[in-house]
Amino acid sequence: MDYCPGLDEIVSDLSFWNLANLARDRGSHDVLTTFLVVAWGLWNRRNKFIYEDVSLNINTDVNNVLSLKQEYTKVQVFHGFDKRINHVVYWHPPPIGCLKLNIDGATFSDSFSAGVGVILRDHNGDVVVAATKVESEVSLTVFIEAIALLRGIQLCVQWGYLKSY
Incomplete structure (x- = not known):
């Protein structure tokens, strides 16, 4: 199955971040989002196997996360939340002598x-x-x-x- 069009011909040792950047550069915001939710689905599948001894079918798992992405997108558009984040919040350390x-x-x-x-x-x-x-x-x-x-x-x-x- 082709989950991320434009990335299917890549056979490489690229890092996760390089692949994410490639998805962003070769496609739209939607291609990057699809790449990230599929990556999360695979990570979640791996954790269920390692920590819960649950083996999920890879195609079922990927289709489930893509379905979640589709539902999330519908809700965002329906409620008018399709706005880009315009600021980043950073963690700041406490003053000296404080925790x-x-x-x-x-x-x-x-x-x-x-x-x-x-x-x-x-x-x-x-x-x-x-x-x-x-x-x-x-x-x-x-x-x-x-x-x-x-x-x-x-x-x-x-x-x-x-x-x-």
């Missing part, structure tokens, strides 16, 4: 679970401590984000990095 806590949460509807990740970095951006935790029976994104914040605060307290003012 910065970053948190994130994600829900996994197929397993009715969620996960949180927390990381503390110093003024150089070096990791002081990081942790992840699986949270059971959490299905709403807003709740898992709140739990991620709670776990981040608990990590700070446990490591003695929370100061009272």
Whole structure:
């Protein structure tokens, strides 16, 4: 199957980023998007095999991610979200003598679970401590984000990095 027209004749040792740039240069924004979602689908397929011992049919998996891309595109156009991002947000380290806590949460509807990740970095951006935790029976994104914040605060307290003012 030809998932990314214009890239089918390439036989090379190009890096992922070089292939992404090639997709962008040889095609439209849609070709690049297709390349990226197919790459994500293959990465996800690999992780399911390695970590969950689940073997997915490659054509089914790629068709599923292309279907997701198509649905996402429809929603973006329908709701008028077809705008390009005009600014980039960068992570900035905290001031000297301070630590910065970053948190994130994600829900996994197929397993009715969620996960949180927390990381503390110093003024150089070096990791002081990081942790992840699986949270059971959490299905709403807003709740898992709140739990991620709670776990981040608990990590700070446990490591003695929370100061009272």
